């Protein structure tokens with residue numbers, strides 16, 4: 426499993442209707458701003474699903490292998 430971001434639905438933090446909420450909401454700082462785009466640090470992310478549920482564009486999902 427992994428948390429993945431669909432870049433066809435997320436155009437980066439500046440374009441995010443929620444101002445990069447996925448980065449703010451992650452209590453473990455596993456979602457990082459890399460050159461203006463959210464990026465999951467897989468080693469720090471236990472896939473709690475919080476960012477998945479709160480992305481206004483439904484751009485984040487959990488995916489098998």
Ligand code: SF4
Nearest residue numbers: 435441445447480482
């Ligand atoms: S909350 Fe969704 S749309 Fe906003 S930056 Fe994060 S992944 Fe992109």
Ligand code: SF4
Nearest residue numbers: 451470472473474476
């Ligand atoms: S699934 Fe949870 S731990 Fe992983 S990046 Fe999203 S909010 Fe952070």
